[in-house]
Amino acid sequence: MNWFGIATYMTSAGSTVPRMGLVVDNAVYDAQAAVQAAAPGAQPVPADLAGLLAGWDASAAALQALDSAAQAIRQGRIQPLRQEAALAVPYAPARIFATASNYYEHAAEMGTQLAARSESSPYIFMKAETSVTPTKTAVVMPASTMKLDWEVELAVVIGRGGRHIAEKDAYAHIAGYTVINDISARDLTRRSDYPFSHDWFRGKSFDTFAPLGPWFVPRDCVGDPMDLRMQLTVNGESMQDASTKGMIFNIAEQIAYLSSILTLKPGDLIATGTPTGVGMGRGLFLKPGDVMVASIEQIGAIENQVVAAP
Numbered sequence: 688m689n690w691f692g693i694a695t696y697m698t699s700a701g702s703t704v705p706r707m708g709l710v711v712d713n714a715v716y717d718a719q720a721a722v723q724a725a726a727p728g729a730q731p732v733p734a735d736l737a738g739l740l741a742g743w744d745a746s747a748a749a750l751q752a753l754d755s756a757a758q759a760i761r762q763g764r765i766q767p768l769r770q771e772a773a774l775a776v777p778y779a780p781a782r783i784f785a786t787a788s789n790y791y792e793h794a795a796e797m798g799t800q801l802a803a804r805s806e807s808s809p810y811i812f813m814k815a816e817t818s819v820t821p822t823k824t825a826v827v828m829p830a831s832t833m834k835l836d837w838e839v840e841l842a843v844v845i846g847r848g849g850r851h852i853a854e855k856d857a858y859a860h861i862a863g864y865t866v867i868n869d870i871s872a873r874d875l876t877r878r879s880d881y882p883f884s885h886d887w888f889r890g891k892s893f894d895t896f897a898p899l900g901p902w903f904v905p906r907d908c909v910g911d912p913m914d915l916r917m918q919l920t921v922n923g924e925s926m927q928d929a930s931t932k933g934m935i936f937n938i939a940e941q942i943a944y945l946s947s948i949l950t951l952k953p954g955d956l957i958a959t960g961t962p963t964g965v966g967m968g969r970g971l972f973l974k975p976g977d978v979m980v981a982s983i984e985q986i987g988a989i990e991n992q993v994v995a996a997p
Contacts, residue, residue, distance in 0.1 A: 688750070691757040692902035692987065693718070693736050693863075696772035705775050707735050709753055710902050711760045713987070714767040715774070722752045725759035736778040736903055740954045743846030743862050750905060776821045777865055777903040780844075780956040783814040785869060786941055787887065789960025790933045796968030801935075809936045809944045812887045814869070814958070818897035822989035827895045828975060830996050832872035835973040838961035839919040839927050839981040841912065842867040843938055844903060845955040852946040857939035860951065863905040864912060866989050867958045868919070868981040870896040873967050897958075898981065898991045909985045913937055916984045917962060921977055926969075929962030931983075 692710030697703075707718040722729050732749040733739040739746055759765050787810045788794040794801050801807065820826070828835050846862025869891060876890030909915070912931060919927040936944070941957055966972045973979070975995040982988035 688754050688905065688907040689757055689761075690904070690908045690985070691753060692904050693739070693753070693777065694772070694900075694902035695736060695775040695777050697775060705735060707732065708772060708774075708902070709756055709760070711757050715772040716756075716760060716765060716767050718753065718756070721756035721760065721765050724765045725756040726752065737954065740778065740844065740846060740862055743953050746846070774821050774823065774901055776819050776899050778954065779819065780816055780954055782952070782955045783816055783818070783897065783958060784811050784945060784955065785814050785840075785891070785958040786811050786936065786960045789935050790929070790962045791935060792929075792933070792963035793961055793965065796963050796965065804935060809941050811941070811945060814897055815888075815892035817894055818870075818892050819899050820895045820897065820991070822898065822901045822991065824898070824991060825895065825994040826870055826898065826979070826991045827893070827996050828973065828993050829872065829893055832875055833972070834873035834967070835993065836871045836873050836966040837919055837921065837926065837973065837979050837981070838869035838871060838965055839917050839983070840867050840869050840958045840961050841915065841917065841931050841983055842899065843912075843942075843957040843959060845942075845951050845957070846906075846953055848950060848952045848955075850946050850950045852943055852951070854939040854943045857942040858906070860942060861906045861938075862953070863903050864909055864983075864986055865900060865903050866981055866983050866986055867956070868898040868979060868989060868991065869958055869961060870898070873972070898979075898989050900989050901987045904986050915986070917982070919964070919979060919981045921973070921979055926966070927962055927964035929964070931959070933962055934960055
């Protein structure tokens with residue numbers, strides 16, 4: 688399958704009607720129009736990515752139609768949207784699972800002492816779905832934090848649900864990938880008023896604390912997801928630059944672990960962990976006006992500016 692992305696875009700400023708976009712070479716095309724232009728009379732693809740994910744096991748024809756439209760675009764037979772499309776989040780995940788301390792160097796910079804890998808399993812928490820915000824939108828810095836931080840992560844989107852998924856079968860359950868920036872209020876993830884020292888839900892689930900996008904890329908359009916370069920800059924300065932191959936627990940292991948606890952559903956999103964280079968390890972934190980760009984090769988880049996809470 689040739690590379691393409693699936694975006695969600697707004698038809699005009701102030702519009703509340705999202706449409707599915709087909710992304711080729713960083714340009715956005717209306718997916719329905721592109722499919723019809725490539726093959727007049729073709730069966731329409733689902734109206735949005737959420738619809739495509741909901742019926743992922745029956746998505747082969749729709750993905751083939753999008754692939755054919757992407758080829759037609761590369762041949763110059765279809766023109767991109769005339770106006771610059773305002774991108775929304777690719778879809779709204781109902782559940783966001785996040786894997787903590789999943790890179791050795793990141794654990795070290797955070798002062799986290801890990802058990803031997805052979806004696807441990809992934810440590811996964813949940814992040815509120817209302818934290819999601821698209822590229823080119825603001826990350827709102829709560830007045831209650833002075834230590835706002837960034838974390839670029841590969842986000843895995845489940846297409847085929849299941850329980851007790853074996854590692855060898857895990858990739859068959861993946862629909863595709865996107866980029867997530869797991870924003871964290873470091874001073875709010877620690878507590879002294881309870882006998883539990885960490886509160887990742889509080890520190891990571893404020894509204895706008897999960898920039899997501901810029902689009903979704905189907906699994907078969909990405910090479911080896913365990914060998915992708917991940918980068919994050921703040922105001923143009925490199926902060927994180929590493930590879931997904933540095934994960935402690937790989938993608939298949941995370942899926943197998945999660946599905947041993949609960950039934951995974953289409954559209955579930957797994958934020959697979961962040962590499963070294965976060966602000967906490969540098970003693971450097973975000974402030975209003977800072978601009979973050981989080982990118983992963985073969986997927987894309989999301990850009991978000993920090994603003995103070997009103």
